[in-house]
Amino acid sequence: MKWRHEKDEVDAVIVGAGAAGGVLAKELSEAGLKVVVLEAGPWRDPQKDFASDELAMKCLAWEDTRFVDGADPMTMGHNNSGRGIGGGTQHFTGVFLRFHESDFKSKSIDGVGENWPIHYKDLEPYYAKIEKEIAVSGPKHFPWGNFNGPYPYPERNPLSPNAYLFQKGCETLGIQSCTTPLAILSAPFEDRPPCINRGFCNQGCMPNAKFSTLIVHIPKAVKAGAEVLPDCMVTQIEVNEYGKATGVLFVHEGATYRQRAKVVILCANVVETPRLLFHSANAQFPDGLANSSGWVGRAIMPHSSHDVYAKFEQEVRMYKGSPVLASTQDFYETDQRRGFARGYTIHAHGSRPVAMANGISKSLEGPIWGEKLRQVMLNYNFYGRLTMVGEVLPNRDNHVTLSDEKDDNGMPRAKVTFSYGDNDRKLIDHAIDNMKLILKAAGGQIEYVVPDTAHIMGGCRMGNDPSSSVVNAYGQCHDIPNLYISDASTFVTSSGGNPTNTVMALAARTADAIIELAASWS
């Protein structure tokens, strides 16, 4: 393999070209830094490689074996990972929310979780920048949190039948709801068309109406001079005798190569970032790089993401339109009367047939399979669905470690351990009750509750105290100052809302810090 910067020490090597990696690649290269991006997965062309096919597009996920355990082992794959240029943004649903001020201070406000080393105000300009550069569509007035709109682009219209039913149920019960802020265009922007409601967002968007870093940030980074190399799996971070990162080793088509860099930035997401840090252990850092605190891999948090299905008299046709088009955050903040801390978002979340069949086969009401499954699926058009995005509190015992089994590159496979806590379970029960009430108020008959998780966060949390966190407020490792982490692993708490706006805003903030640092190099 030959690449432009093979012999150079570049300014920055970025590991992973997902939500955060894409932002960093664009920002750093546009600031004039010499950047190489190494991505384990392929570089897809949406028009050639995305298919309107649920099964075929499972390939967008990280499919390598990962072991799971704990009281509530997570299903790893299409629902919580991405692989390839664009990472998880290739097939994410596009819900684009900001965290609330309380999310950064849950310890002080509610006595649970942990405080972040930053406030909402620190991220506010970065949220605004990211939303503007991808033309997020949203309502004129968003009723919750610190940002109430307007969004850069008008809200999506029309909504899906599933979303209208949700809004009807909410209205009957006096629950506020609104059109969801989405990283999906409501009108043309740059060279991209508005959404035409094909509904295959989770299979990759062929027309490019949905944002991904594959189609927005990476092309801009390349234009600004970044070298982006797909199918390159980073296996090790190299560190010299002074404890400074010098670059990375990566594998391409079975051969191992080296890329030297002044700054190494890990954007490999919640499982792979800790895995790389552990696998890069050496005599100086025997417990893994950046792990003097013992917090690498610790306090991982998925969102609880249970679905409730109801059957309606009239056709709903859940496949129509973007999967999520209406939401409520009326239950987002702590309400002492509920008996648990923190909260959740509810989305009207359409499901395609394979996802529904797969989901209800694991429903809490008992497994549905064989003839019964066939009969239910023959009535697919009559079902509606709501999904929760529930805050899961950080727990040190929920963690990523290395197993004894190795992959083809000789890297130990990751083991992911997860159990819900009492607060998490009470929160889930509350959300399920509310989703049932809303669906019933809309005229539905409740049939299935499907337990699920989504959006993993944590594992390399940020903090001011090097003895209880891995990186500082800018994503810089406490132990190795020229090693940065910028991905969902730096999250301190999970919030009750979808995370990618926050992942990207944090990445843009880290980019600014690195650009400032780079100014002192010459």
Ligand SMILES: Cc1cc2nc3c(=O)[nH]c(=O)nc-3n(C[C@H](O)[C@H](O)[C@H](O)COP(=O)(O)OP(=O)(O)OC[C@H]3O[C@@H](n4cnc5c(N)ncnc54)[C@H](O)[C@@H]3O)c2cc1C
């Ligand atoms: C089906 C689905 C729906 C979702 N819907 C939403 C939504 O509606 N709203 C929302 O806010 N969030 C959503 N998410 C979550 C969102 O995708 C993630 O929050 C986001 O992508 C995380 O960004 P990241 O940069 O941390 O990691 P990723 O985007 O996952 O990027 C990590 C990249 O690193 C690469 N990588 C890993 N290890 C290595 C290595 N060793 N060498 C080289 N490359 C490596 C991976 O291949 C990947 O491309 C969804 C996710 C999924 C899977």
